[in-house]
Amino acid sequence: MSDRALAIRAGRLLDVATGTIDDDRVIHVGIDGRVTAIGSGADGIPDGAADVDLGGLTVLPGLIDTHTHLIGDVQTAGVPATTTSGAEEALLGVRHARQTIAAGFTTVRDLGPFRAFTDCALRDAIDRGDVVGPRMQCAGAFITAPWGGGDVVGLAHDIVLPEEVRFGVVRSVDEVRERVRRLLIGGATMIKCIGTGAVLTRGGVPGAPELSEAEIHAAVEEAGWYGTHVAVHAHGAEGAKRAIRAGARSVEHGSYLDDEAIAMLADTGTFFSVDLYDGEWALGPEGPTDWPAETMRKLRESQAAAEAVMAKAIERGVRIAFGTDSGVYPHGLNARQFASYVRAGMTPLAAIRTATTMAAELMGWSDRVGTLAPGRFADLFAVAGDPLADVTELERPVFVAKGGQVVRDDRKGRAPAA
Numbered sequence: 001m002s003d004r005a006l007a008i009r010a011g012r013l014l015d016v017a018t019g020t021i022d023d024d025r026v027i028h029v030g031i032d033g034r035v036t037a038i039g040s041g042a043d044g045i046p047d048g049a050a051d052v053d054l055g056g057l058t059v060l061p062g063l064i065d066t067h068t069h070l071i072g073d074v075q076t077a078g079v080p081a082t083t084t085s086g087a088e089e090a091l092l093g094v095r096h097a098r099q100t101i102a103a104g105f106t107t108v109r110d111l112g113p114f115r116a117f118t119d120c121a122l123r124d125a126i127d128r129g130d131v132v133g134p135r136m137q138c139a140g141a142f143i144t145a146p147w148g149g150g151d152v153v154g155l156a157h158d159i160v161l162p163e164e165v166r167f168g169v170v171r172s173v174d175e176v177r178e179r180v181r182r183l184l185i186g187g188a189t190m191i192k193c194i195g196t197g198a199v200l201t202r203g204g205v206p207g208a209p210e211l212s213e214a215e216i217h218a219a220v221e222e223a224g225w226y227g228t229h230v231a232v233h234a235h236g237a238e239g240a241k242r243a244i245r246a247g248a249r250s251v252e253h254g255s256y257l258d259d260e261a262i263a264m265l266a267d268t269g270t271f272f273s274v275d276l277y278d279g280e281w282a283l284g285p286e287g288p289t290d291w292p293a294e295t296m297r298k299l300r301e302s303q304a305a306a307e308a309v310m311a312k313a314i315e316r317g318v319r320i321a322f323g324t325d326s327g328v329y330p331h332g333l334n335a336r337q338f339a340s341y342v343r344a345g346m347t348p349l350a351a352i353r354t355a356t357t358m359a360a361e362l363m364g365w366s367d368r369v370g371t372l373a374p375g376r377f378a379d380l381f382a383v384a385g386d387p388l389a390d391v392t393e394l395e396r397p398v399f400v401a402k403g404g405q406v407v408r409d410d411r412k413g414r415a416p417a418a
């Protein structure tokens with residue numbers, strides 16, 4: 001909310017739906033932070049409206065990352081959630097939320113913290129205006145098999161962890177239903193199931209299925225009764241097929257999908273949230289030096305496989321949504337993944353759509369984010385160059401606003417955002 005209407009003058013405005021760039025547009029924003037109209041600069045600025053001049057810049061809708069982990073430390077060599085308290089993890093989340101929105105990402109799905117509901121607390125603080133950060137859908141915790149990819153694995157067998165750290169560990173269909181219900185009543189707004197092993201979990205086998213189709217289906221049905229959806233982490237083909245047949249809204253990662261799984265994604269319209277940059281970062285010169293050799297080996301294998309799967313998925317017309325798994329790599333570098341998508345075979349416009357229209361559709365939020373149009377939130381960011389000619393322009397935001405509120409403003413003569 002603000003006390004006066006806004007008129008944001010865009011030198012160039014990218015309509016992500018049509019792919020056209022229009023010169024000299026004005027985005028009119030009401031006091032509720034939503035777009036009221038998009039007009040021409042020649043029509044002038046209404047009396048009383050605050051005037052934000054983004055002349056010379058290209059304006060886009062705020063970006064969406066459908067796979068983040070804002071809570072807790074960035075991935076370390078240690079066992080997660082065992083050397084930091086819940087309070088420390090939540091406060092690290094405050095920094096990560098700020099870094100994420102400063103990078104132009106005004107909306108995210110948070111696919112789970114290791115300490116249950118800490119992501120929901122962060123979202124509530126952002127919604128109250130106490131903390132600067134993106135709009136969030138939150139998973140609350142991971143639904144996972146004991147010793148599965150979402151469990152805390154790597155401690156001695158006789159260490160007992162607090163309930164909040166193993167909140168989503170389930171042993172049966174009935175336990176899935178009970179945990180999903182508790183998560184959604186407790187503040188989660190979507191559900192994350194760990195359908196296969198994970199690359200970064202010690203001893204985990206990324207291709208191995210860890211939840212049955214009946215368990216995933218129970219989560220999907222239960223979440224549907226509460227009006228929301230399920231994302232399924234699945235590296236392996238069998239786990240992904242179970243997720244698709246069970247009615248998951250999105251498959252995450254998909255590093256080892258076979259042609260049949262890719263065809264099933266395309267034919268059912270199930271969304272595919274593909275992270276490529278995290279692996280590039282970890283295997284590149286900026287990557288960690290202390291991750292276990294076993295983890296690095298799995299990462300090298302899964303990264304090469306994932307790149308091949310992505311190329312086929314693009315070819316086959318799968319609905320790909322932008323998801324980076326931030327927290328594996330440092331927060332705020334999310335936009336570097338656009339170049340990864342373009343290298344895999346997408347046009348820059350198609351890559352931008354994965355983080356705008358497609359991501360909004362995945363989240364069920366097309367009525368509020370993903371495009372700049374009357375009724376949608378005035379979430380936007382601006383870059384100096386043309387992202388359709390060079391998609392890496394998106395890595396250099398000059399201006400970011402959420403609901404018409406300025407989050408970042410690096411225009412000439414203004415201090416860069418922290």
Ligand SMILES: [Zn+2]
Nearest residue numbers: 067069111325
């Ligand atoms: Zn993840």
